[in-house]
Amino acid sequence: MAYDVQAVRSQFPALVEGLAHFDGPGGTQVPAAVADAVAHVLRSAVSNRHGDFASSARADAIVEGARDAVGDLLAVDPRGVVLGPSMTANTYVLAGALAKTWAPGDEVVVSRLDHDANVRPWVQAAAAAGATVRWADIDEKTCELPIEQYADLLTDRTRLVAVTAASNAVGTRPDVRAIADAAHARGALLHVDGVHATPHGAVDVPALGADFYSCSAYKWYGPHVGITVADPALLETLRPDKLVPSSDDVPDRFERGTSSFEQLAGVAAAVDWIAALGTGATRRERVVDAMSMIEAHELDVFTRLYDGLSARDDVTLLGCPSRRTPTVGFTVDRRTPQQVAKALGDKGICVWAGNYYAVELMRRVGLEDSGGAVRAGVVCYSTTDEVDRLLGAL
Ligand SMILES: Cc1ncc(COP(=O)(O)O)c(C=O)c1O
Numbered sequence: 301m302a303y304d305v306q307a308v309r310s311q312f313p314a315l316v317e318g319l320a321h322f323d324g325p326g327g328t329q330v331p332a333a334v335a336d337a338v339a340h341v342l343r344s345a346v347s348n349r350h351g352d353f354a355s356s357a358r359a360d361a362i363v364e365g366a367r368d369a370v371g372d373l374l375a376v377d378p379r380g381v382v383l384g385p386s387m388t389a390n391t392y393v394l395a396g397a398l399a400k401t402w403a404p405g406d407e408v409v410v411s412r413l414d415h416d417a418n419v420r421p422w423v424q425a426a427a428a429a430g431a432t433v434r435w436a437d438i439d440e441k442t443c444e445l446p447i448e449q450y451a452d453l454l455t456d457r458t459r460l461v462a463v464t465a466a467s468n469a470v471g472t473r474p475d476v477r478a479i480a481d482a483a484h485a486r487g488a489l490l491h492v493d494g495v496h497a498t499p500h501g502a503v504d505v506p507a508l509g510a511d512f513y514s515c516s517a518y519k520w521y522g523p524h525v526g527i528t529v530a531d532p533a534l535l536e537t538l539r540p541d542k543l544v545p546s547s548d549d550v551p552d553r554f555e556r557g558t559s560s561f562e563q564l565a566g567v568a569a570a571v572d573w574i575a576a577l578g579t580g581a582t583r584r585e586r587v588v589d590a591m592s593m594i595e596a597h598e599l600d601v602f603t604r605l606y607d608g609l610s611a612r613d614d615v616t617l618l619g620c621p622s623r624r625t626p627t628v629g630f631t632v633d634r635r636t637p638q639q640v641a642k643a644l645g646d647k648g649i650c651v652w653a654g655n656y657y658a659v660e661l662m663r664r665v666g667l668e669d670s671g672g673a674v675r676a677g678v679v680c681y682s683t684t685d686e687v688d689r690l691l692g693a694l
Contacts, residue, residue, distance in 0.1 A: 303593040308577070309681045320686040323650040324679035325468050325496055325627050327518045330570070334522055337569030341562040348558060359561050366564040367551075369571035370527055372584040374494075374513060375504040379532040382554040383564060386526040387495050387516045388417040393554055394491065394512060394528060395425035397540035402459050404430030409453050409461045409488075411436040412660040413445045413472060418462045418493035418514075419660060431459065440665050443467065443619025445474040450482045458488040465497035465508070469658035469675060471624035473497065480509025489534075495519055499679060500598060500625040502591035505529060521680070522570030523563040528554070577680075594680045601687060602626030602678045608691040615694075618665060618673050626678035632694070636671045640694070644674075647693045649686075651676050 309315050314329040321329060341362065345355035349363065363383070371378035384390040402408075408426045410419045412435060426433050434453045438445055445463070454461070461483040466473045476492055483490045492510035494503060499520040505513045514528040535550040542553055571587065578589030609615050609630055618629035632640050637653035644651050654672040655662040662668040676690065 303577070303597045305597060305681065305683055309683075311573075312681055315681060318648060320649045320689050321682070322676035322678070322686070322690060323652055324499070324682070325519070325625075325675060325677035326652050326656065328499065328521050328679055329681070330521055330523070330566070331573050333573045334566045334569045338523060338562045338566040341565045346561050362561045362565050362568075363559060365568040366525075369568040369583075370529065372575070372582070373498075373503065373571045373587055374515075374529055375506060375584065376513075376529045377532055380530045380535055380551060382528040382530075382535075382551045383559060383567070384526045384528070384555055385560075386524065387493070387514045387528070388421075388526070389556075390514055390526045390528040390554070391417055391421045391491070391493075393540050393556065394514075394538075395421040397538040397554070398460055398489070399425035399429040399431070400539060402426070402429040402431045405457060406431040406459045407434055407455060407457045408432075409434045409436060409450070409458060409463075409483075411445055411463050411474075412438050412664050413443070413467050413474060414462065414464045414493060414658070414660065415468050415495065416657045416659050417495075418464055418491065422460065422462050422491075432457075434458075436463070438472075438661060438664055441619070442621060443470040443472050443661070443665070444621050445472060447475050447478045447482070450479055454482055454486045454488065456486060458483065458486050460489050460491060462491045462493070464493040464495075465503075465513075466494075466500065466625045466627075467621075467658060467661065468496040468627070469656055469661050469673070470619040470621060470629045471496075471627035471677075472619065472621035473623040473625065475623075477507075477509050484509065496625060496627070499594075501595045502588040517563075517567045517570055520570060521573060523560075523566035525560070525563045525567050527567075597680065598626040598678045598682065601682045601684055602628075604684050605676060605678060605687045605690070608687065612694075618667075626682075627675065628677075629673040629675050631667070631673050637674045638671050640674045644690065644693055647689075649690050649693055651690075 347355040367378035367381040489511040491512040494515040498515040575586035578586040580586040614633040641653035
């Protein structure tokens with residue numbers, strides 16, 4: 301099945317408004333099928349979970365449906381799928397639970413490539429537990445995360461390594477598998493931030509070697525739901541702070557308060573929507589097929605964007621990672637990133653300017669005090685025409 305970007309675009313009601321969305325790394329638009337699934341729940345009899353009546357059974361089915369869908373998206377056991385309000389909130393819950401197993405003198409390793417949501421929860425949990433934080437650094441020119449440094453960073457006291465599967469600022473995809481192997485060789489656990497990576501290619505969490513993998517459905521055409529997955533047997537060993545009467549089951553024990561059932565229906569619909577772009581006997585196979593088509597399309601569009609930006613004397617690209625998502629950070633001579641984003645925004649072109657919470661990276665490359673950089677990202681509905689629009693407006 302060939303990838304037809306216009307057919308894809310026609311399924312996104314929001315695109316009719318005519319904005320050129322290069323803000324995908326900050327959140328994507330949603331297809332009608334996702335909006336309909338959310339609205340359907342809000343228009344149906346749906347009650348709280350675990351009751352002996354039909355509308356409660358519907359809520360239970362929605363939660364299970366979302367876990368199953370995420371299982372197919374990430375190649376994981378649905379019984380280890382934690383569904384929360386955001387990746388940030390989930391990571392705080394997980395960090396709090398893991399920190400209870402740490403002692404003074406234990407160590408955690410975070411990276412300067414990461415979004416702060418995969419840094420600060422660990423730094424703060426380490427401080428509370430008396431653990432030491434060690435930093436994996438980036439090469440400030442390439443924005444790569446050299447993996448050789450992990451040989452020095454990891455010790456027998458390392459309990460947790462946190463690293464991103466892809467930088468939301470510059471797209472760098474570090475060698476997560478190698479970091480996983482190095483961490484495991486020291487007996488440490490690995491938390492991978494998959495928020496930026498998940499929309500840009502098929503994810504196989506066990507193959508990646510992640511003990512915990514987090515992502516956010518609003519980055520892949522779904523609603524604002526944060527997802528953290530792990531082997532349910534690993535989750536069984538952890539005791540997050542929770543209310544006394546709330547479920548002690550796994551994964552429910554990691555989910556605080558009553559879930560947003562309508563949003564969870566949207567999560568399953570988003571996975572189904574992605575899967576419907578591909579072919580295969582199972583939903584997982586269709587997801588993998590669809591993701592490879594999305595990846596090829598995005599590369600096509602991104603190459604035009606990257607080449608167009610590279611050709612300009614007044615544009616400086618941030619880093620040049622060898623493996624990357626279709627996301628680029630750049631600065632423009634004599635203009636602040638905020639001026640550029642505002643001027644493009646006035647022309648209906650959506651880009652972000654600043655640090656996008658990749659604050660350690662911006663500090664490291666020396667841009668934090670001058671407004672960071674402009675960021676443009678390509679997603680499944682981006683087109684080369686939109687790229688030309690951006691380049692022309694620039
Ligand atoms: C790479 C990355 N990690 C984490 C987050 C935080 O996700 P959430 O908004 O679900 O807390 C974001 C959000 O932009 C992100 O891009």
